[in-house]
Amino acid sequence: MCLAVEVEHYVASVAGRRDPVVTAGEFLDQERGNSVSCVRISVGFLIKTLWSYRLAVPSPDRGRTDGLVEGRSLRRSRDRQCAGAVGTTQNVMSVARLYRRSRDLRHDRRGQSATTRDPSAVRTAGGRRTPPHRPMSSPAVAVVGIGRWGKNLLRCFDERTGVVACHHTGDRRNAAWVADRYPSVDVTTDYDDVLDDPRVDAVVVATPIDTHADLARRALAADKHVFVEKPLAGTAADAADLVALADRRDRVLFVGYVFVHNPAIRELETAVGGDSIRHVRFDWEKFGPFDEGIVRNLVSHDVSLLRYLFDARIDGFQVREAEGVDDRTDVLSLDGSLGDGTAFSIHANRISRIDRKAITVLTDAGECLLFEDDRLFRLGPEEYDPVPVADVEPLGAECEAFLECVETGRTSVTDGAFGHEVDQVLDSIVDRVA
The missing domain is CATH 3.30.360.10 (Dihydrodipicolinate Reductase; domain 2)
Structure with missing residues (x-):
């Protein structure tokens, strides 16, 4: 494959399109107003293409490797093709590296990639390896609180098990964020909807500290396993009550001390x-x-x-x-x-x-x-x-430990006690x- 075609496929793959929307020859022809039969392509040209048409800028607010800003639509001229390309060895290697990198970034919404080199693990946005998805029989989770840290927990649990519901206190921006990235997850402002949902095996509490005790107590009373972001409660007395309730209900009580x-x-x-x-x-x-x-x-x-x-x-x-x-x-x-x-x-x-x-x-x-x-x-x-x-991503390891406790009944080092x-x-x- 000539270098021009390689660039075409790189641009198309990063933009998330199956076919190239414009050939390299057409681009230079449009830019220079000349008839181009042989194109000299450099890394500078590639960067200029991506910058000018905003095809593949990672989205800063998605926090996921599959987030790409939608590119500007380019009209494809069908009567032109690039006849060839000439480039230095350095340019070829640079383009090839960028092409491979773009290929590895094409993940689906659960972080799995059709072209990931290691089929048993995928990389998160931070570059660390995370384990593959658990089977469908894994515990179903509801995330309560989808602020900054709740979003991180939602991502990590979604990579490992089924997240079926989210609860929030009414911020429409957070609800829209979940609907956009996790369309299969139900979003509610009524906590009872989560507790009454027979699909939910475990509740993940990522809310302000002074709400931990009440939310965790209600979840345990509804026979849900509970993950509480640190600290367990606002006072040691409330924490002791939660530990006793978890013991009576025979439920897992896990505290999110990520370090x-x-x-x-x-x-x-x-x-x-x-x-x-x-x-x-x-x-x-x-x-x-x-x-x-x-x-x-x-x-x-x-x-x-x-x-x-x-x-x-x-x-x-x-x-x-x-x-x-x-x-x-x-x-x-x-x-x-x-x-x-x-x-x-x-x-x-x-x-x-x-x-x-x-x-x-x-x-x-x-x-x-x-x-x-x-x-x-x-x-x-x-x-x-x-x-x-x-x-290994620390937060991912923490979520994995909680799920293992729910599945096996073992006690975590960061349990309620x-x-x-x-x-x-x-x-x-x-x-x-x-």
């Missing part, structure tokens, strides 16, 4: 498993969110990781810094120790201009391990050396900061 399911954190746990830890420090710099308190919104992650990584309760802590804008706390620093003697520090800042999540672990043996933004490093003689971790323990610590921190 616990991060493969780099799992590797960190393995790396420090046999060592005595001298000190661990948590640093989180980001901007926002400001709609909920910093303790339950951000520090809850660090408390959950302390509990998971070291399997020890917090023995005591002191608030070193608690500052913020107006009457809220935006910068919080804690120092404390665990029951096994491990010292820890937590620093959270949600009015920072940078975005960085890091955990530094120092062992008595003199080793230093650093988790930073989903990567793991070990301090070498002169610099940090990367530690290999599994190429785990969430209750974290909420007990959060209550203590809130009391100290207030």
